[in-house]
Amino acid sequence: MAEIPPSSTSGGYMYTDDGESRVKSHHVLLFVIIVGCLLLFHFRHKIAEAHDRYRTRTRSQNGFYNRLSSFQDDVLRGFSSSNFDLEGNIESNDPRKGLSEEAKLEIEVIMNAKGKSFDEARLEYTQSELGRNGIHNDGLPNDPKLVTF
Incomplete structure (x- = not known):
């Protein structure tokens, strides 16, 4: 299926000759990054707790507490x-x-x-x-x- 070259661009959408609109890929990437940052901010306490558990487990396996x-x-x-x-x-x-x-x-x-x-x-x-x-x-x-x- 051959793609029809775009005839006009408006805002974040590309319009083709047949009237279909497509979102530009950099806008999708920006949206994914913003949602990811919001999720990281929302779950920051759980992430910190998981990181502390990982560090403690790693230290105990390396013999830090045995010294x-x-x-x-x-x-x-x-x-x-x-x-x-x-x-x-x-x-x-x-x-x-x-x-x-x-x-x-x-x-x-x-x-x-x-x-x-x-x-x-x-x-x-x-x-x-x-x-x-x-x-x-x-x-x-x-x-x-x-x-x-």
Whole structure:
């Protein structure tokens, strides 16, 4: 079937000599893109939830969560004392995965470099963290506008 060449064009339609009208293909594409964007916007929360489930599943398959330590590992590495006893966490089957990795690394560096006990190293680490956050060793903020009664 031979196509009849268009004789006139008006708006988004092409009219042929026999009176038939056809929609231009770029208008159909634009309509599909707009509808797609509206659907993405409408279902954005469901898409985000599905993406989070995918990321969690991928991380657990790659062993990301297996690298996290437990309170038992922390006790074995010396991160426990009479003042900071982790045995209660172990006995109560605490669901958390142990102490913060960053804090443990810094405390371990302090213990090894300065020959301090765990409690002394933990105190020094805590005071340095307070200082980084603008809090004096006594617990008061270093804000010059602070008024206490």
